[in-house]
Amino acid sequence: MPAASIIDFIALAAIWGASFLFMRLAxxxxxxxxxxxxxxxxxxxxxxxxxxxxxxxxxYRRNWWKIGLxxxxxSGIPFMLFSxxxxxxxxxxxxxxxxxxxxxxxxxxxxxxKDGLTGSRVLGLVIGLAGVAMLAWDKASFRPDASGxxxxxxxxxxxxxxxxxxxxxxxxxxxxxxxxxxxxxSRCRACRRGSHSPRSGSxxxxxxxxxxxx
Numbered sequence: 749m750p751a752a753s754i755i756d757f758i759a760l761a762a763i764w765g766a767s768f769l770f771m772r773l774a775x776x777x778x779x780x781x782x783x784x785x786x787x788x789x790x791x792x793x794x795x796x797x798x799x800x801x802x803x804x805x806x807x808y809r810r811n812w813w814k815i816g817l818x819x820x821x822x823s824g825i826p827f828m829l830f831s832x833x834x835x836x837x838x839x840x841x842x843x844x845x846x847x848x849x850x851x852x853x854x855x856x857x858x859x860x861x862k863d864g865l866t867g868s869r870v871l872g873l874v875i876g877l878a879g880v881a882m883l884a885w886d887k888a889s890f891r892p893d894a895s896g897x898x899x900x901x902x903x904x905x906x907x908x909x910x911x912x913x914x915x916x917x918x919x920x921x922x923x924x925x926x927x928x929x930x931x932x933x934s935r936c937r938a939c940r941r942g943s944h945s946p947r948s949g950s951x952x953x954x955x956x957x958x959x960x961x962x
Contacts, residue, residue: 768839768846771831780831787827788819814923822916826909833902833909837887844883845906851876852914860918 749757774783799808808815833842851873857863865873890900 765843768830768834768843771827772834772839775831775834780828780835783831784824784827788823791823811924814919818916818919818924821912821919826912829905829909829912833905835902836893836897836899837902837906841884841887841903842906845880845903846910848877848880848907848910849913851880852911853917856911856914856918857921860915861922 771783771787774786778786799805830842830846833845854863854865854869854873858865884903887899888903890898892898
């Protein structure tokens, strides 16, 4: 692996891991709903200008409701659930539970998108889920602790957040995967084969898309 990739990987891990620490600090003062709201608002303040700068405003306007629903599944609801969980469990445990996202993601993709599950994948899912269960088992008590909250509900909240992430990933793949069209290139297959002139305005028989000028 190149040195630049290793540095990027370490930086990404530090940023990702620090989010749990900052959530833990913020939720004590602001509460879990306000903490989730602040995270989403700050992210939107940074990403919205970037979206407009890249010229994706029209794409957003055409698909705003899909983006909004997937945003709830991928950010709003999970952020709130993790913030709630951090009121009674450690940041380390919440990060470990967050590692179940790829496991749930594979299951949701298999059920919804009909992605295949090979024998090795199934074995990996079983080992992964068993490992997380062993690490979280001693915290899965539904008796209130000193904070007045039951850690078991915090574990359930983390797992529910991971399921939301899994559905968001499959929904993004199904509903928000776009292909950019190259400028100056006809969409008509007959034009690309040279069956007729792309400027003629008529398509060859059998073409399923209308001709556009090059």
